[in-house]
Amino acid sequence: MTRSTTSPVVMGVMALELAAGSTPRRAALSAADASGLAEKLGRDLATHAPQVRDLDLVFAGAHFDPAEALRPGWPLHQRLRELHQRAPGRGDGARVMAFGADDTGDIPMPLQADDGLRGGLLRVLPFVLSGDVSAVEAVAERLESVLLETGMAQADTALLAQTAFGAQIEHARYMTLHDLAAMTAMQYDHGGLGALWPVIETALMAPTDEAWLDAVPEPLLRYASGEVHIALFEPMAWRARYATQEATDERLERAYQHFQARQQQIAAVLEAHGIPVTFAHCPAKTDARDTLKS
Structure with missing residues (x-):
């Protein structure tokens, strides 16, 4: 207890x-x-x-x-x-x-x-x-x-x-x-959210520590200082990280929309646990991890 x-x-x-x-x-x-x-x-x-x-x-x-x-x-x-x-x-x-x-x-x-x-x-x-x-x-x-x-x-x-x-x-x-x-x-x-739990657990048990969710195909996010920053990728930046295989434009668009829905789902779960969430804009040709650290 x-x-x-x-x-x-x-x-x-x-x-x-x-x-x-x-x-x-x-x-x-x-x-x-x-x-x-x-x-x-x-x-x-x-x-x-x-x-x-x-x-x-x-x-x-x-x-x-x-x-x-x-x-x-x-x-x-x-x-x-x-x-x-x-x-x-x-x-x-x-x-x-x-x-x-x-x-x-x-x-x-x-x-x-x-x-x-x-x-x-x-x-x-x-x-x-x-x-x-x-x-x-x-x-x-x-x-x-x-x-x-x-x-x-x-x-x-x-x-x-x-x-x-x-x-x-x-x-x-x-x-x-x-x-x-x-x-x-x-x-x-x-329910397919197992990769997110270590971030929530850190916020609960060791709130001054840092935790990352950095595992493709999941959204990229960082917990630090009591809040979570989620990388908000532009389409080309998303494609470079998540869609390295050849695919039609139609399939890529569906995959990108699915990814955005996943981001919103994860943000909703974090907010249900009282963990503030912000989205950090990540354009192409930038290191998203560095963006989340800034």
Whole structure:
């Protein structure tokens, strides 16, 4: 489970796998339903790591796309940490704090999901565990080792989530952020985006490092300083790099259009992960790598 480098906290998600064609009727739970689901979540996690009972549990009763949980700086979980730090009762023993819609049904900004990322069959609900450093480390180590294989939510937990969100849920399980990242990497690989994952992983795990996607026929891009620059090739520059074999003008035009669509797809995936993207103009007879470095 991903650990903070600044305070004793561990982070994970409750993952809801929806039935095909199902869309949850509610984006966020009422305060009462969020609290009830958090209590069951804490109980379930404690069956794997009993020291969970000694930690504060902070839970968002709202569902998000997995990409929203896998963004540099872990912003969903950072929001929960901020809410936890402002909450009263510190030092009064382990607490369960759940956040959902307000009394009028409006969803506060920290719990508002990205409208452009709705519709996927996997939705995640973030949670944070905080407390004594030794207990946090013990829980983190234990959950990292067991949740991927045995992290299914108990039946009454899944039923409450299904009823409260108004969704048809096939499976409900718990994951560490590392588990979620590994699962996403596998899905991207199966979906033909495996070459992009190392760039995303660098932005998540080592944001001050540099990473390249430099593998024909993929678009050329560079991650550095928190953003990605994608080489925007003029037609002749593209032909020199990607179309070295003889081909008709019609086939070349189709291939160029396919390449441009691939660039847009990759840019959309990066932006879903909260990684800013800019396109760098690369004319013919220039070194595109040098352009991306400038």
